[in-house]
Amino acid sequence: MSAENTNVRTNEDIRNDFVLIAQNEYAYLDNAATSQKPVCVIEAEKRFYTDMNANPMRGFYPLSLEATKAYEDARSCVANFIGASCPEEIVFTRNATESINLVAYSWGLNNIRACDEIAVSVSEHHSNMLPWQMVAKATGAKLNYIECKSDGSYSDEELERAINSRTKLVAITHVSNVLGRRNPIEKITEMAHSFGALVLVDASQSIPHMKIDVQKLGADFLAFSGHKLLAPMGIGALYGRKSLLEDMPPFLTGGEMIESVRLDGATYAEVPHKFEAGTVNAAGAYALSEAIRYINSIGYEYIKERDRVLTAKAIEALRKTEHVRILGSEDPYDHNGIISFTIDNVHPHDISEVLAQDKVCIRAGHHCAQPLMEHLKIGSCARASIMFYNSEDEVERFIESVASVRRRLGWA
Amino acid sequence: MDSRNLYNEILTEHNMRPYYKHELEDADLVLEGVNPNCGDDIWLKLKLDGDVITDGAFVGDGCAISQASADIMLGLVIGRTKSEAIRLIDMFTRMIKGEAGEEEIEELEEASALKDISHMPARVKCAVLGWHTLEEMIGDKGGDES
Structure with a gap:
């Protein structure tokens, strides 16, 4: 098409x-739970496995190079789609939940301290609330809930109360998955940045419905799932400003993993690959890029x-x-x-x-x-x-x- | 499966006008039963005289199936001994799994109105909430004395 x-x-x-x-x-x-998938996306997922299946970034033979290209082209496609400054600012994950957890564990636990505050809106999906409850519990930081009115909107007074000089991070959804209300992200990022705080935007619910531009939004991190955007389940993305991603340690769960990495004497790969441990969902990323092409054509x-x-x-x-x-x-x-x-x-x-x-x-x-x-x-x-x-x-x-x-x- | 007749007259009647949905002062046993995923939440209250369930009631919120099922259950077990009630709970559970015979289903009286739930895996938890809570209260595990 x-x-x-x-x-x-x-x-x-x-x-x-x-x-x-x-x-x-x-x-x-x-559709807010998951979208249907167009034939072209299903065909793309299939095409990866029938025409170019090899482990990306592992082999030097043409097939592996082709798989690597499909995967990395998909990264560029996502970067262009949301206005990232370069493909390295896109980390492929399984879904928005994993993207947010990545930021919580890797950035949150290393940058948030007991005297800090995390501002989270009360209308968040659990996936953008529980990781911050975890960070608050682990660091002793205060969780500050931003309360909305019954129509889902936020008063300036409430935003000013919740986002203040102690705030280190604001985690907020772009569009509520219950009320459908679009939050004033531009205003929130401007407020947060004036206090030196970062903003993570959950775009899972907005990206199927509106053009996302991370620069315009002023987002420092932005997470979304592919499956709500016509792509297969099991592929998602995290956008992070390159300078932030570069300073973050890899997202590893469980101490034993970290230990074995040290014993091997491994150093971490460059961003974004240091966040993509193990064999990646290359077919999913390839199909996501097809979904984006389809959305753009519509x-x-x-x-x-x-x-x-x-x-x-x-x-x-x-x-x-x-x-x-x-x-x-x-x-x-x-x-x-x-x-x-x-x-x-x-x-x-x-x-x-x-x-x-x-x-x-x-x-x-x-x-x-x-x-x-x-x-x-x-x-x-x-x-x-x-x-x-x-x-x-x-x-x-x-x-x-x-x-x-x-x-x-x-x-x- | 066609679940068109799930909300039959017996079920809707017990949901709209539950007989046993009220407070029960001086209950001997009180226990909360919750289905965290759907939000069904009931408090079951019983009065006992020795081994006999002499009175019962429930309060709470939930879907029509969970509420009607609890109401029907209380109508069935009040006046019976604990062991008779346990036998009915077992029978009901097997009916929901599609494993009960015709005679057993008949013995469950109005509770037999819920037999089609066996074809609806997503709603089984709603139907058995009251029954499982009762089992916890009067079975071997006992319940919270109040």
Whole structure:
């Protein structure tokens, strides 16, 4: 597919790029959990193993060189995609969780002290909260939670309270996986940098929906998973400023590993390879680069427009449905494709069960964001999440199914 | 599997109008049962006279299946001895695994409304929450005296 013909491609054409979506059996609205994968990405993963499979960076024969090139080209592709200054600023990981843990263990434990503070937003996914709880516990540093309002936004006073002269790091998600709200990262990085603090941005939920530019955001670290961005599961990336990555020790878990490295007298490889111990997921990285090419061919303008149209359609209908409460902003545009909701007297698991009977796929539960659930004073919620390939028809199926939930649970 | 009839009348009735969902003053045994992943959370409370369960109640939150199942269970075990209750718990557990016979399922009375859960692995934990909590309270492991 080329960039020229995207304007003439219809939603149906795009749906045909995804095998499960094209079948129209399921209304797949759980994209915030993981996206579907286009055929070109699945083919790329396969092509790595059929055409160029060798261990990258190990052999000197052509096949290994080709595998190395595919892997390193993928790194350059990711670097370009998010505006990194050079490919060395991209470390391939399994997923955003591993990326964040890498920073917590390697940078956090070596740079944060008992007198410091770590500012973490209350709306974080557990994967951007637990690593910082670990660092705080290990170092004696204070964890400062940034509390959001019920629409997911942050007041200036709250940001000023949480980000101060003692702050060493701010860990914050770009887009909340529950409320869909985009956080003011540019403002936060500017505040943090004025105190000499660094900012780690979790872009897992934003990168499928909006153009990421690490320079514009001012991010010092940025993490994302490939699988939410049309790529296979098991490949993710960490962006880190080169000067920061260079000063960080390798990410090794368990003392025994470090010991054996010393006995071998090994010195560490240059960045980013010092963070990529063991055989890497080269096929995954190669497929991720194909996913990025695909996303670029669709274009974020189209993606944002689809998010807006479909989210507005769903939210407007749910608003008219009795007993349904939508979490977060009143404005559909603030949701970035995420619609979290509750239904009076119906537990979210029963909502998703009823929808499952209609083959409408949504998520229910605490969405790995229990502190946010507590902050919003709900135990859990149901969540539909939209991707550009979703159709009006899928959203209608969702709306109809939601409207039938209370009746099917016996509430007249 | 078609789970369309999962939310049958018995189940929805016990969920909407639970008979035993209330506080129980002076309970002899109290135990919390939690499914951390789904957030089902109940406190089961029992009164005993010797070996006989004379009264019971529960409070808490959870999905329709967990709440209705606990309510149905209490209706079944109140008035029975601990060992009879244990036998019913065992029977219910086997029904959920799809291993119970027709006669056993019949003996479970209203709890048999949950037999289709055996085809729905994701919801098994919800259905057995009350039963496992009861087993912990009156089985060999005992429970927290209050």
